[in-house]
Amino acid sequence: MTNKPTPRPGGRSARIQAAVHQAVQELQKEQGRAGLTVPAIAARAEVTPSTIYRRWGDLAQLLADVAVEQLQPEQPPADTGSLRSDLLAWLVEYFEEMSSAPGRAMLRDVLGTEGHACAGKCDGFLRQQIEVINERALARGEQPIETGLVIRIVVAPLMYRILFANETPTAQAIEALFEQLVSSADA
Template identity: 65%
Template sequence: MQNHELRSAPRPGGRSARVQAAVHEAVQRLQARLGREALTIPAIATEAGVTPSTIYRRWGDLGQLLADVAVEQLRPDAPPDDTGDFRSDLRAWLGQYMEEMNSQPGRAMLRDVLGSGGTEGQAQCMHFCTLQIDALRQRALQRGQTVTATEQIIDQVVAPLIYRILFANTGPTDADLDGWLATALPDGAAIHGGR
């Protein structure tokens, strides 16, 4: 069965999971060793020890494969840090997120996901952000703190942040982030400080 949709997580166990892991690792090794321009389906297949037809059947084309690898790399590997306060937790997480996404590899991953033509990877990236913000909110609610709705944080902070990373002539700054946070948080007070 030919599948041109992104798959961000392998099926549990089995050959499919091993193939996905081998191909993802091959993409990362080749990119680190030879650069992005050296990435071709035949080169990746050779590096992964699979046939090119295996990659074409699973991912369809190089763009879909790169988007799948990007989504997997964008998946959070740990919950956000707990500073004891919702506002500082959110600022610390967003500061780290901004730094990672505004880097050359971060921008490349975002462009791979957007350029794939599918919506599954984009939805997964949104889901990852939502999960992290929800975790911060849940922790704060358990402490009895006031929180802002996740959707409001996405709309007023994450959306302009990503737009600035991908489309503006200059990347976002800490001052930009603090301004967006001041707008999104209940009392509008600016948050200063880094990680």
């Protein structure tokens, strides 16, 4: 993905980004990955191919940029009344999404690209969501669970299974790791 600053909303650069991202998503839906070439994306977005190369470098970087945008959470995790139920519900939903076909395609685009800006954003979104849950817990007078611990005990093993073992984590598997997390956090 590009390391350039996020374009000012409504500016020319932001309009180009939005048009190109939309073109990628439309072509992917209509023709699958095979239809995604820089000339085809440029034609659909009504920009020149050189605009795409200048801004994103190459097709892989553009696809990673689009994937990261799709990974950005649209809303805060649901408030279900307690830290434990908020966190467990959010984890189940997150891993359901990540192990779906579109989730795996996003991970492939993000992890298959040189540079870590996109993967770092993915980690950042995940941390933000856990922190929202923790802040809500604090406001309720509950003891938060350190974000790094959630990642180490629950997120990392599930991500490993998705990426390296082609598994779709079951709710039971997520709950088992969640119990490990809760007992580590209590220790």
